Amino acid sequence: MPVLAPSSPGHYEVGMWQVEHRFHSQLPMATVWAYGASQATATTPGPTIEAVRGYPIDVRWSNHLPDRHLLAASVDTSLHMAHPARGIPTVVHLHGAETEPGSDGFPESWFTAEFAEKGPTWEKETYHYENEQRSTLLWYHDHALGFMRLNIYAGLAGLYILRDPANDPRTLPSGRYEIPLILQDRMFHADGSLAYPTTGVNPDHPQWQPEFFGNVICVNGTAWPHLDVEPRRYRFRVVNASGSRFYRLGVATEDPAWSEGPTIRQIGTDGGLLRKAVWIAGGPGRRNHALLVAPAERADVIVDFTGLPVGSRFVLTNDAATPFPGGDPYCHISEHEDNEMMRPYQVVGATVAKQASVAATSGEEFLSLHEGGAPRAVTLVV
Ligand SMILES: [Cu+2]
Structure with a gap:
């Protein structure tokens, strides 16, 4: 997974895009949802954000997804959920982070493509991460009300590594x-x-x-x-x-x-x-x-x-x-x-x-890569 480069010091731009991704050499390309600075660079999992304790950053998360859900047949409108007039509701939660409420990605703070529609608790386009907590691995993922299981499954998840050079042991493999x-x-x-x-x-x-x-x-x-x-x-x-x-x-x-x-x-x-x-x-x-x-x-x-x-x-x-x-x-x-x-x-x-x-x-037939049939090689070089 690539490491995300800031667009200016302390500021990141991350979009959500529909792209093609290959999960396995024996599978055709799959359409997924991905995070990235641009559609051309978007990946699933998303690019890794490397942050340093004591140095806050801002991230503007933007939605460039098409109107139709990638997993449209799985969307269940009977749930307690976001109901935009059109488009896909998204919002980003940084899991495990100590974050101010307006940047926490509350499920009702969702927004659709180009911020056309917003949920009732939406506050702002650019999120602020204080990075004051102990160093650890965090991860960011979609959090939109009634959609998060589908949006994450479609590909909207990525890593956020918080480091603390003053206190992290120098002897760990790096x-x-x-x-x-x-x-x-x-x-x-x-x-x-x-x-x-x-x-x-x-x-x-x-x-x-x-x-x-x-x-x-x-x-x-x-x-x-x-x-x-x-x-x-x-x-x-x-x-x-x-x-x-x-x-x-x-x-x-x-x-x-x-x-x-x-x-x-x-x-x-x-x-x-x-x-x-x-x-x-x-x-x-x-x-x-x-x-x-x-x-x-x-x-x-x-x-x-x-x-x-x-x-x-x-x-x-x-x-x-x-x-x-x-x-x-x-x-x-x-x-x-x-x-x-x-x-x-x-x-x-x-x-x-x-x-x-x-x-x-x-009730559908799903591809099984490992059940039945002759043994097959499934290893890949990362
Ligand atoms: Cu989470």
């Missing part, structure tokens, strides 16, 4: 060794377009479903990506940007002995760095825990690949039940084939918990 992982579950039609339920489960709400579980996990906008790593420490900054799915993340090795895998320590949560790192995997007593990340939650982790043999391969796994914790148990996919075993790298991939019930209730 630069290309600090990697954000934005987790989103999705579902695709056979033509590669985004799929979302269009049939409700309650007669009062013909389209709306209270929860959604996609059968394909996207990381940073790519389905099941693959990352080559060096034998050293990495800092992964995880955010769960899925609507309903919890993740209980672990690292699987092809060697059944867990001790062969990397060690994992959690160093931070939503509010910032912990006082002391917590062992997730490895360390005293060789812990083998999983990292639980609820929707919208963030986790800051150090994964140490030091000393592992070149060519070792690891899979980032999720085994959380859906819904969590009492729902359907997980099922690992087994065909996460690596066709690049000859490369002198270690590999991290992402797998997905099997989920079929939403597709079944929608």
